[in-house]
Amino acid sequence: MHDVDLGWIRVFVEVVRAGSLSKAARLLNLTQPAISYQVRRAEEEFGQALLRRRHRGVEPTDAGARLYDILSRSVAQVDELAQRLREAGRKNELRVFTDYAFSGLRLIPRIHEFRDTHPEIDLQVVAAQHTDLSQLRAGDTAVVFGAATDFGPEAVLLMPETVVPVCAPGYGARDLGTAELIHLDGPQPLRWFDWQSYLTATGARHDQDRLRGNMRFNTYSLVIEAALAGQGVALGWRGLIDPLLLSGRLKAVGPELTAPGRGYHMLHGIPRNAATDCLHSWLLAIHRAPGS
Known part of the structure; x- marks a missing residue:
């Protein structure tokens, strides 16, 4: 044998x-x-x-x-x-798909907090003008802007669309009727508040000819850069521009307006894993904490 x-x-x-x-x-x-x-x-x-x-x-x-x-x-x-x-x-590797505005104004300034808490997780941020959700693989996360009806029941609303007119402290216009307005362009019809819809909803005085002029950008980060540079008044998305308001680099110059059910939603690839759950918990925490 x-x-x-x-x-x-x-x-x-x-x-x-x-x-x-x-x-x-x-x-x-x-x-x-x-x-x-x-x-x-x-x-x-x-x-x-x-x-x-x-x-x-x-x-x-x-x-x-x-x-x-x-x-x-x-x-x-x-x-x-x-x-x-x-x-x-191996280290856990996670990918977050989002747009330039959320990545630049919200995610990058605070990403060190997640890395300090979870050093075992490597986080890759994939930013694009428009996120293609078909790219999501198992364990991936997407933070995308839209209405609740645009996504499935698994989507979680992280940051509702609440806007407020903002400008640099030294900008000299006395009211929105005389201010240079900074516009964010996009595919029509727009899925977010623009100056036309904001002014109509709030009943503020405006000149239709002025709405068709002034500065226009196709990326929200550039809209905010122009406002910081004192070039005019922009519609600031609360959550994205809150640190700039708290630091005094921008000031609010009009009433807030909220679109129920519309804003940044968090979605994930299937199946999720423990590392993905850590990331989701952190994203929820930083958006629900007072003063965040």
Whole structure:
């Protein structure tokens, strides 16, 4: 009696699974003679044929089928264990998809807080003008702007759309009727408050001709940069520009206006994992904390 040499196990399992020596050779990146040699070794170990050659491919004998039933489960369990051990040895890597405004004005200034609390997690921020949700993979997170009806029931409203007119402290206009207005352009119809909808909703005095002029940008970060530079009045999204108001770099010069159910929503790829849950808890905490 001697112990069975098990070096041929994966080859045998792949041959039975593929039903062909040549297909198994391609899957394992081996030559067909090497596959045939390993099968012969297995058959020598057991003293009988384990595969039956057919015109096209192979099939297991009764003994081969019994052996495959045992080995296929064992190989799958070993592969699963190896994958888990490899993942445990690596840092958790998370991707956050969002737009330039949220990443630049909200996420980047506070991302050190998450890194300090969770040094075991590597966070990659993927910013774009418009986030493509089809890019989300398992464990990914997206923070995107829109109405609740734009997303599925899993979406969580992080930051409702509340806007307030803002300008630099030294900007000289006395009211919105005489101010240079800074506009954010986008695909029509706009999915956010613009000056037309804001002024109409608040009943503020405005000149239609002035609304068609003044400065226009296609990126919200540039809108805020222009306001900081004293170029006019912008619609400030609360949550994004709150630190600038608290520091005195911007001042509010009109009433706030909120769009119920519209704002930045948090979505995630499926399935989630423990690292994703840590990120979601942090995002919720920084947006629900007083003065955040």
